[in-house]
Amino acid sequence: MAEKHSPLDQFSIHRIFGEIKIGELDVSFTNSSLMMVIVLVLLNVFLIIATRKKSIIPDKLQSLAEMSYEMILNTTKDNLGKNGAKFFPFVYSLFMFILLCNLLGLIPYSFTVTSHIIVTFSIAFSIFLFATILGFILNGRNFLRLFLPKGVPIYLAPLLVPIEIVSYISRPISLAVRLAANMMAGHTMIKVFAGFVVALGIFGIAPLLFIVLLYILETVIAFLQAYVFTVLTCLYLNDSFNPSH
Amino acid sequence: MNNQKKINELNKSLGKLSKSLEDLKTNDKEESESVGKNNYKGFSHAFRIVSELFANVVVGAFIGWGLDYFFHTKPIFLIIFLILGLISGIYTSYKSAINWQK
Numbered sequence: 305m306a307e308k309h310s311p312l313d314q315f316s317i318h319r320i321f322g323e324i325k326i327g328e329l330d331v332s333f334t335n336s337s338l339m340m341v342i343v344l345v346l347l348n349v350f351l352i353i354a355t356r357k358k359s360i361i362p363d364k365l366q367s368l369a370e371m372s373y374e375m376i377l378n379t380t381k382d383n384l385g386k387n388g389a390k391f392f393p394f395v396y397s398l399f400m401f402i403l404l405c406n407l408l409g410l411i412p413y414s415f416t417v418t419s420h421i422i423v424t425f426s427i428a429f430s431i432f433l434f435a436t437i438l439g440f441i442l443n444g445r446n447f448l449r450l451f452l453p454k455g456v457p458i459y460l461a462p463l464l465v466p467i468e469i470v471s472y473i474s475r476p477i478s479l480a481v482r483l484a485a486n487m488m489a490g491h492t493m494i495k496v497f498a499g500f501v502v503a504l505g506i507f508g509i510a511p512l513l514f515i516v517l518l519y520i521l522e523t524v525i526a527f528l529q530a531y532v533f534t535v536l537t538c539l540y541l542n543d544s545f546n547p548s549h
Numbered sequence: 550m551n552n553q554k555k556i557n558e559l560n561k562s563l564g565k566l567s568k569s570l571e572d573l574k575t576n577d578k579e580e581s582e583s584v585g586k587n588n589y590k591g592f593s594h595a596f597r598i599v600s601e602l603f604a605n606v607v608v609g610a611f612i613g614w615g616l617d618y619f620f621h622t623k624p625i626f627l628i629i630f631l632i633l634g635l636i637s638g639i640y641t642s643y644k645s646a647i648n649w650q651k
Contacts, residue, residue: 466630466633466637467633467636467637467640468637470605470608470609470612470630470633470634470637471601471605471637471638471640471641473608473612474601474604474605474607474608474634474637474638474641475604477604477607477608478597478600478601478603478604478605479600481600481603481604481607482596482597482599482600485600486596528592528593528596529596531593532593532596532597535593536597
């Protein structure tokens with residue numbers, strides 16, 4: 305029973321319909337998968353309902369959908385230029401999925417999908433692989449210019465090339481760690497302070513107020529991290545179009 | 550003749566109205582944009598720099614450890630790539646800070 309109240313208990317994964325296996329692979333349907341399905345269903349329902357009326361003067365739902373659409377459209381245009389239109393559907397889906405995962409995770413008794421580093425890392429790593437392959441397809445060998453910017457003297461190359469390679473490989477890791485660590489740290493902190501509320505009795509009002517403030521901060525961070533993730537995705541995709549900075 | 554005069558007057562006041570509306574709009578836009586930039590873009594950039602600093606060191610250490618594992622040269626590559634990771638972490642976050650200032 306004591307473990308049930310651990311601040312880290314909210315991140316535990318358990319199977320819902322029992323164990324399902326394909327060969328050696330465990331493909332059981334877990335609470336994490338359930339949350340992702342809920343996010344996808346909610347996202348689709350929201351966008352279908354919001355854009356159904358197509359009125360000139362939008363109601364609340366429609367203007368919400370339009371605002372998110374415009375924001376991501378501007379982001380892709382700013383960072384990707386004329387190539388932005390091709391990637392807009394991908395970037396928009398990515399942003400909305402991460403944003404909804406973050407926000408739904410804030411609801412008590414729900415599960416935060418993005419607090420697990422394996423989830424964020426698999427998203428980030430597939431983007432990284434895609435950007436790298438795209439870069440080689442579009443630029444061929446010229447893509448390697450990314451590791452040695454123009455105008456750098458040749459005697460600096462042995463030092464600069466390993467540095468640039470390390471910095472290139474670190475991209476998916478920094479993407480994944482930032483999102484997962486922010487989500488996990490925030491949720492753990494809220495749970496820890498929630499424990500103080502019970503333990504302090506009447507003086508629990510102070511940590512309770514603090515939790516309210518923390519929730520506001522967490523909502524901002526949920527939004528911000530989704531936005532940073534998409535902006536950096538755009539920047540990395542842009543590098544595959546123009547490798548020579 | 551009288552009608553023509555009225556129409557001209559109406560057109561003039563319409564022009565004034567649309568102009569003042571336009572002014573209001575641009576003012577609003579500038580204000581909201583600057584507020585958003587100052588508060589949240591800086592915040593998000595701080596997150597970005599911190600995670601870059603961290604991830605580069607981790608990747609450097611991992612590459613070094615991997616090379617040592619394959620060549621059985623225990624600490625040499627780990628040390629070299631850890632230092633390279635530190636340098637590249639500072640270099641990357643420096644570059645992104647410069648980019649942000651532009």
